Amino acid sequence: MIIGIDLGTTNSLAGVWRNGIASLIPNAIGQVLTPSCVSLGENGDILVGQAARDRLATHPLRTAANFKRSMGSPKTFDLGNQSFRPEELSAIVLRALKADAETYLGEPVREAIITVPAYFNDLQRKATQSAGAIAGLEVLRLLTEPTAAALAYGVLESEREQTILVVDIGGGTFDVSLLQSFEGVMEVRATAGDIWLGGEDFVDVIVNGFMEAVGTKAGLPPVSAAAAVHGALRHEAELAKRALSEAQEARIAVIYRDQEVAWTLTRDNFEALSEPVLSRIRRPIERALGDARMHPDEISQVILAGGASRMPMFRRLIGRLFRRLPSQSINPDEVVARGAAVRAGMQMRAAGLEELVMTDVCPFTLGIDTSSAMPDGSRITGLFSPIIERNTVIPVSRVSRYTTISDNQTKITFGIYQGESRLVKDNLKLGELVVHVPRLPAGEAQVDVRFTHDASGLLEVETTVEQTGATDRLVIEGQAGRLTPAEVEERLARLAKLKVAPRDEAENIALIARADRLYQQCLGAEREQIGIALAHFIAALETQDATNIRLTAKSLTRLLDARESPGAS
Amino acid sequence: MNNVWAELGIAPTADPASIRKAYAARLRDIDQDRDAPAFMALRDAFTQALRLTQSAPPPVFLPPEPKPPPDPAALQDEARIAALLRQFAAAELAGAPQGALVAYKQLHALGAGDAPAGGAPGISALALRMATLAANDPDTPTADVNRILQELGLDAMALDRFKALRPVAVLIALCNRRLAADLWLTGLETRAKGNAWTRHRSGIEVARFMLGRRKRAFGLHAATLNRELDRFDQHRRFVGLDGPRLDRARALFNRPLYRASHRLQKIALYLALVAAGILRGVFASN
Numbered sequence: 001m002i003i004g005i006d007l008g009t010t011n012s013l014a015g016v017w018r019n020g021i022a023s024l025i026p027n028a029i030g031q032v033l034t035p036s037c038v039s040l041g042e043n044g045d046i047l048v049g050q051a052a053r054d055r056l057a058t059h060p061l062r063t064a065a066n067f068k069r070s071m072g073s074p075k076t077f078d079l080g081n082q083s084f085r086p087e088e089l090s091a092i093v094l095r096a097l098k099a100d101a102e103t104y105l106g107e108p109v110r111e112a113i114i115t116v117p118a119y120f121n122d123l124q125r126k127a128t129q130s131a132g133a134i135a136g137l138e139v140l141r142l143l144t145e146p147t148a149a150a151l152a153y154g155v156l157e158s159e160r161e162q163t164i165l166v167v168d169i170g171g172g173t174f175d176v177s178l179l180q181s182f183e184g185v186m187e188v189r190a191t192a193g194d195i196w197l198g199g200e201d202f203v204d205v206i207v208n209g210f211m212e213a214v215g216t217k218a219g220l221p222p223v224s225a226a227a228a229v230h231g232a233l234r235h236e237a238e239l240a241k242r243a244l245s246e247a248q249e250a251r252i253a254v255i256y257r258d259q260e261v262a263w264t265l266t267r268d269n270f271e272a273l274s275e276p277v278l279s280r281i282r283r284p285i286e287r288a289l290g291d292a293r294m295h296p297d298e299i300s301q302v303i304l305a306g307g308a309s310r311m312p313m314f315r316r317l318i319g320r321l322f323r324r325l326p327s328q329s330i331n332p333d334e335v336v337a338r339g340a341a342v343r344a345g346m347q348m349r350a351a352g353l354e355e356l357v358m359t360d361v362c363p364f365t366l367g368i369d370t371s372s373a374m375p376d377g378s379r380i381t382g383l384f385s386p387i388i389e390r391n392t393v394i395p396v397s398r399v400s401r402y403t404t405i406s407d408n409q410t411k412i413t414f415g416i417y418q419g420e421s422r423l424v425k426d427n428l429k430l431g432e433l434v435v436h437v438p439r440l441p442a443g444e445a446q447v448d449v450r451f452t453h454d455a456s457g458l459l460e461v462e463t464t465v466e467q468t469g470a471t472d473r474l475v476i477e478g479q480a481g482r483l484t485p486a487e488v489e490e491r492l493a494r495l496a497k498l499k500v501a502p503r504d505e506a507e508n509i510a511l512i513a514r515a516d517r518l519y520q521q522c523l524g525a526e527r528e529q530i531g532i533a534l535a536h537f538i539a540a541l542e543t544q545d546a547t548n549i550r551l552t553a554k555s556l557t558r559l560l561d562a563r564e565s566p567g568a569s
Numbered sequence: 570m571n572n573v574w575a576e577l578g579i580a581p582t583a584d585p586a587s588i589r590k591a592y593a594a595r596l597r598d599i600d601q602d603r604d605a606p607a608f609m610a611l612r613d614a615f616t617q618a619l620r621l622t623q624s625a626p627p628p629v630f631l632p633p634e635p636k637p638p639p640d641p642a643a644l645q646d647e648a649r650i651a652a653l654l655r656q657f658a659a660a661e662l663a664g665a666p667q668g669a670l671v672a673y674k675q676l677h678a679l680g681a682g683d684a685p686a687g688g689a690p691g692i693s694a695l696a697l698r699m700a701t702l703a704a705n706d707p708d709t710p711t712a713d714v715n716r717i718l719q720e721l722g723l724d725a726m727a728l729d730r731f732k733a734l735r736p737v738a739v740l741i742a743l744c745n746r747r748l749a750a751d752l753w754l755t756g757l758e759t760r761a762k763g764n765a766w767t768r769h770r771s772g773i774e775v776a777r778f779m780l781g782r783r784k785r786a787f788g789l790h791a792a793t794l795n796r797e798l799d800r801f802d803q804h805r806r807f808v809g810l811d812g813p814r815l816d817r818a819r820a821l822f823n824r825p826l827y828r829a830s831h832r833l834q835k836i837a838l839y840l841a842l843v844a845a846g847i848l849r850g851v852f853a854s855n
Contacts, residue, residue, distance in 0.1 A: 141602070183593035357596045359612075393612055395605040455601050 004340025010171030017345025028506030119193030146177035148339025199308030369415035
């Protein structure tokens with residue numbers, strides 16, 4: 001069985017194609033959304049999902065979130081006394097999803113299709129693949145998120161010939177893809193995006209607004225200090241952001257030194273504060289349309305995906321840009337995972353999907369570092385020479401020929417870069433390849449450089465020296481932010497040793513974490529009530545009496561729900 | 570070229586839909602992951618075939634001929650002319666003859682915009698636009714229109730040389746103001762000597778004008794108009810106007826009143842206008 005996984009910045013989901021429909025897999029606590037959070041418990045257990053999300057407020061130093069934004073970078077996260085790379089944290093989430101899928105399907109799961117933001121670069125894509133490998137999954141293919149969203153919608157009406165624009169604004173990334181579907185073929189025409197734009201940026205807007213309006217005055221430490229109170233503040237800001245999609249105003253309150261610090265944010269004020277973030281949405285859309293040589297009027301459908309697309313101001317902006325109502329008939333939190341499940345079904349050649357084919361494009365221009373000799377003998381170095389242009393349909397293979405610029409030059413160093421800038425220093429370096437050439441006068445030794453981009457968006461480079469016929473493949477040396485296969489093995493072994501909290505206790509652990517968080521958030525009688533109920537519940541857990549556990553859990557849940565239901569605060 | 574169609578498995582066609590259909594059918598048989606070369610070959614054929622369907626022949630790029638570096642002064646003038654032309658067009662659009670005249674004079678001084686109007690040597694297209702604009706603007710006093718016409722060198726002599734459609738617009742505009750009736754008549758007479766096409770076009774203009782604004786044509790000599798209509802009739806087959814409408818125009822101008830003396834017509838017009846004025850006053854006071 002192949003599963004489709006949406007490995008998101010905020011939430012992750014797993015889906016599977018069964019009986020002709022895409023179904024989402026519930027996790028241990030019965031929800032399809034698993035927060036992409038990892039926390040290290042006091043006893044050394046690893047907690048994943050909702051429990052870890054709740055501990056973000058109570059134990060910020062032992063919890064990691066938003067690590068997707070650091071994929072492919074050398075950054076590490078410290079949880080207690082252990083340090084983790086973003087790949088490992090992602091792998092922990094993937095492993096939890098895998099376990100959920102195995103329970104749900106009743107059979108082992110080894111293969112998966114994982115979605116990535118369309119605008120993820122090669123390093124980030126490889127890091128995602130490594131994360132899959134560390135989690136013990138064979139990643140058959142990386143699927144871009146907007147394409148997945150289009151697939152989720154496309155299955156419903158693949159007959160019609162249409163042009164679809166997908167605008168996917170997730171927790172941390174923003175993607176735009178322009179797709180064309182005809183005769184059951186789904187073709188990506190162009191992709192653009194911003195990997196630093198998402199729902200979390202709107203949370204930042206609220207947090208900063210709060211600090212500016214009341215936080216600093218009340219003596220809260222600055223956001224950069226990452227104090228426990230900020231975990232709680234972020235949580236409140238997230239709730240306020242969601243509430244403002246429905247309500248006209250929301251109240252944000254945190255307890256700091258036993259004092260309540262509160263701020264009321266109106267929707268208008270939120271929209272005014274968000275203007276700088278919102279204005280960054282326009283450019284990628286314009287670029288995708290320009291690359292595909294399309295006019296906004298030629299678009300037959302606009303699809304919104306990603307949780308942040310629920311915000312009225314975002315929907316209004318898209319409506320204004322395209323003068324039509326965007327489609328959002330599938331839950332925007334789930335649409336990418338459903339699409340991944342469809343893709344998994346296609347990979348399995350499932351009934352009902354045989355007729356569906358899709359093609360994708362590479363999001364960035366790929367090329368190498370070149371120098372140019374001027375007539376006066378001087379040289380200009382560091383020029384970017386594109387080999388594969390952005391938005392070329394993949395898989396693709398392109399070859400370019402390069403020559404030496406000095407007499408008796410014995411080797412050429414090819415720097416491999418990804419990006420749109422004229423100078424390589426402004427592009428992303430993916431690797432380097434040293435090619436030995438025979439001693440010849442300048443310009444006579446020739447090397448063919450072949451770039452091959454596979455269907456998952458991963459790059460392979462091969463060089464052939466014309467004179468000797470020697471070939472070389474890209475070997476990445478000392479590239480920061482990338483794991484070698486040996487390292488992957490090592491991380492796999494390390495992760496296997498980590499004790500993950502047992503799955504059948506997940507529900508109880510999540511409940512305790514939530515009660516802990518609310519205990520810290522409340523004051524006075526409410527706080528005491530939660531404390532007593534929690535103590536009862538923990539005592540019940542120790543008796544291991546199933547009835548008692550169920551009863552105390554029920555009363556604790558009711559208490560927490562009352563505190564968190566809208567209007568309670 | 571042949572292997573493009575062989576790859577797609579269809580006969581050469583210019584129909585993008587059938588190319589897409591063939592591509593889709595072939596694509597299903599290819600495993601993109603395992604057989605990338607087959608996919609790339611198909612993909613290339615597909616894009617090439619689609620490109621062939623585009624109706625325009627592919628553009629041929631010749632190396633640009635080396636140009637002498639442009640004179641900076643000329644460049645500056647060019648930019649100024651472009652700016653003035655924009656200013657003129659904007660004033661024209663806004664119906665502001667004074668603004669347009671300012672731009673026109675500067676353009677004239679720069680020697681720009683003096684391309685001859687189609688078939689009217691000595692009169693520039695821009696001057697005609699200027700005249701039309703001034704004559705059509707109800708806010709410009711008649712004296713000013715005359716002055717503008719003089720400044721543009723548009724007198725009866727110049728109008729004599731009018732042979733294209735565009736001057737007709739000026740004439741009608743002038744006639745709308747009910748001034749310079751002889752200017753108008755001279756223009757018509759002159760154009761009547763022109764070629765068939767010009768006569769035909771002016772005939773249309775005259776007929777349209779008369780059908781639309783017959784009251785204002787009272788001041789014209791019925792015989793002249795009738796003659797014009799006769800000529801027009803000869804070229805009717807080119808015309809969008811149908812027989813009945815033409816007949817109506819003719820009937821209108823052949824009424825006894827029009828056949829009476831010119832003076833009588835003028836008196837009738839005057840009385841009619843006075844009556845209309847009184848009536849309007851009565852209605853307004855109610």
